[in-house]
Amino acid sequence: MxxxxxxxxxxxxxxxxxxxxxxxxxxxxxxxxxxxxxKFLPAEYGVVALLYSYIAILNVFFSIGLESGYMRFASQKETGSDKENFSNPYLLNVINSLLLGTLIFVFADQFAYLFQIEAEYSYLVRYMAAILFFDSVVLIPFAYLRLCNRALKFSTYKIINIVLNVALNFILISYFKMGIESIFISNLAASAITFLMIVPLISGNWTFSFNKQLVNDLLKFSLPYIPVGIASNIIQIVxxxxxxxxxxxxxxxxxxxxxxxxxxxxxxxxxxxxxxxxxxxxxxxxxxxxxxxxxxxxxxxxxxxxxxxxxxxxxxxxxxxxxxxxxxxxxxxxxxxxxxxxxxxxxxxxxxxxxxxxxxxxxxxxxxxxxxxxxxxxxxxxxxxxxxxxxxxxxxxxxxxxxxxxxxxxxxxxxxxxxxxxxxxxxxxxxxxxxxxxxxxxxxxxxxxxxxxxxxxxxxxxxxxxxxxxxxxxxxxxxxxxxxx
Incomplete structure (x- = not known):
């Protein structure tokens, strides 16, 4: 007992x-x-809510379940070394996020139409693409900290990210008198800085060794999370x-x-x-x-x-x-x-x-x-x-x-x-x-x-x-x- x-x-x-x-x-x-x-009218805040709803759904396609896959295989240590268990899913994550982010950035106007965003706000979709990329490429490093029970370090990075985001919002909206675009600019800046802070952790766990069996197992375990993630996010934001x-x-x-x-x-x-x-x-x-x-x-x-x-x-x-x-x-x-x-x-x-x-x-x-x-x-x-x-x-x-x-x-x-x-x-x-x-x-x-x-x-x-x-x-x-x- x-x-x-x-x-x-x-x-x-x-x-x-x-x-x-x-x-x-x-x-x-x-x-x-x-x-x-x-500060903003309900209609303006509605545009922000709509765009962040799509960010939540698209996050699933950027991460493709690799965070969960990493935690599963790194914790059990069934295949590959510790560094392979970190580097292989991380490389897959970066490549996938870069491809999808570029696609959304280039075709921002088309995605804005698809998302029911008014033409005057279509440029915000490009900020979305960059936010999605930077948020995705820190998922596995953060999962590493959780798996290693380094909760304090995990929390420190997260709080720094949020403090930056909140501070920039107040500065851009109250001092520079910017509109709802300030919300996305603040988010992007905070996400990019967080990635830069976590680069030493990534390099410390990196290896160029490619483990084919591990990658196959990772994808087999992780890919089912795409429909799961989509469906879960649909419930929360659809x-x-x-x-x-x-x-x-x-x-x-x-x-x-x-x-x-x-x-x-x-x-x-x-x-x-x-x-x-x-x-x-x-x-x-x-x-x-x-x-x-x-x-x-x-x-x-x-x-x-x-x-x-x-x-x-x-x-x-x-x-x-x-x-x-x-x-x-x-x-x-x-x-x-x-x-x-x-x-x-x-x-x-x-x-x-x-x-x-x-x-x-x-x-x-x-x-x-x-x-x-x-x-x-x-x-x-x-x-x-x-x-x-x-x-x-x-x-x-x-x-x-x-x-x-x-x-x-x-x-x-x-x-x-x-x-x-x-x-x-x-x-x-x-x-x-x-x-x-x-x-x-x-x-x-x-x-x-x-x-x-x-x-x-x-x-x-x-x-x-x-x-x-x-x-x-x-x-x-x-x-x-x-x-x-």
Whole structure:
């Protein structure tokens, strides 16, 4: 038992380090949301949202799954030397990124038309191409740092990148009075500087030795991640392009700003994901690995559900509170979309569970199933948006995202459990989520009737924890042990 707790404690420590990076990084990036929404009109911000949606999708084609392939083969050391395991996937990544980046740069006008970008903004596609290239060629070096448990160095590079990006945004927009192009120029400069900083790491792990067997194995493992990555990104960002088809840039901008408020739950999921993948790969051969994985899921659901409930109760108060210089968390023109935020937060809870279940798929090398699962989720999301937006508006788009994550989570569980069975604590998990939903429903209808003050609202999340404790679904002492406190 103590050995298991030590293992989970090591995960929690890595999660904390990655979490500091993620929280600081995401916070600095999130500072830009109120800045943008108070500086730019919803229609202008909608153009930015649309372009970054396509950046997310194109990232998959630039990386072609080689980051995941590198982590899989470098961690197991089945084929080739350490330097070959770094250099071979990195070379493939650079060549592919250079070819695709050049193609998009040269045919920027054609891609702008394809992306539904107005002609006056078509030049921004060239910035996109350069951003995609520099972001892609640092993926494997960053994966190397994660695999070597060099979380502090990883975090330092990431934070420097974000600080540069944020600082340049403020300088270009406030001092030089530039428009939305400043967002892309800042991103490009930060990405290029990050690449230059990481060059010594690349050269230190480089070899010109080419291992044909390793390359074949890498491509066989990595290429299935292309449809997986596309489908996963479709679920996260396809709502913006579809909204552009069904509405206009203004609606896209409002949706994007409110979707960004889901960052608070996304932080939890992101910091968990960064630590989780190297953790389960490095501990897969432990005798009690499956028991550890089951406990991790339960702990994640307890923490995640509380955060979802807490934020859902207070998000309106947080957004409408006045910040320095008369700013709000998002500009008043964007408040019409606040109803989607609890749905987005809840979606991230299921996405975190999905990430947890990926362990069995990785360990048993069954990544080909990820393509089918992700495509099912993507198809459901797209169909859901077209069906629900005309009826429910922006809430319908958010519900479609939630449903797709639930289906993907359930699908990957059944597939993973077939090849790598784990006895998860399902009775506890269902009870925890069910109670959270009942408590939120109680808050929602009470607030509708009585317009509750904040000191009354706090009763709901605290009451939720009390219910879990009374029903013996939650023990603070266990969480403290797992967190190594």
């Amino acid at each position: 103590y050995a298991m707790i030590d293992k989970i404690r090591s995960l929690s420590k890595d999660t904390l380090i990655y979490g500091v990076n993620t929280i600081v990084g995401r916070f600095l990036n999130f500072v830009l949301v109120p800045y943008y929404t108070n 709502d913006r392009p579809i909204l552009k088809v069904l509405s206009d840039d203004k609606t896209v901008g409002i949706y994007q700003a409110n979707y960004k408020l889901g960052i608070f739950m996304m932080l939890v999921v992101s910091m968990f994901e960064y630590a989780w993948r190297p953790f389960f790969l490095n501990n897969a051969k432990e005798k009690n690995a499956k028991e550890i994985f089951a406990k991790v899921l339960t702990a994640f659901v307890i923490v995640g559900s509380f955060i979802v409930l807490l934020l859902s109760v207070f998000i309106t108060d947080i957004v409408k509170a006045e910040l320095p210089f008369g700013f709000h968390l998002i500009g008043k023109d964007y408040w019409g979309g606040l109803d989607i935020v609890p749905i987005i937060l809840f979606s991230y809870l299921f996405y975190g569970m999905y990430i947890n279940f990926m362990a069995g798929i990785y360990i048993e090398k069954k990544t080909s199933y990820l393509s089918l699962i992700a495509l099912i989720g993507a198809a459901l999301n797209i169909a859901g948006i077209f069906l629900l937006y005309p009826v429910l508006g922006l809430q319908g788009v958010a519900v479609a995202t939630l449903l797709s994550y639930v289906v993907m989570m359930a699908s990957i569980y059944f597939v993973s459990n077939k090849f790598y069975p784990v006895k998860y604590e399902w009775e506890r998990i269902f009870a925890i989520i069910g109670i959270m939903m009942v408590v939120y429903a109680g808050y929602f209808y009470s607030n509708k009737l009585f317009d509750l003050s904040w000191y009354v609202k706090i009763v709901f999340p605290l009451g939720y924890l009390l219910l879990l404790r009374v029903l013996k679904l939650f023990d603070p002492r266990t969480l403290k042990k797992l967190a190594g406190k």
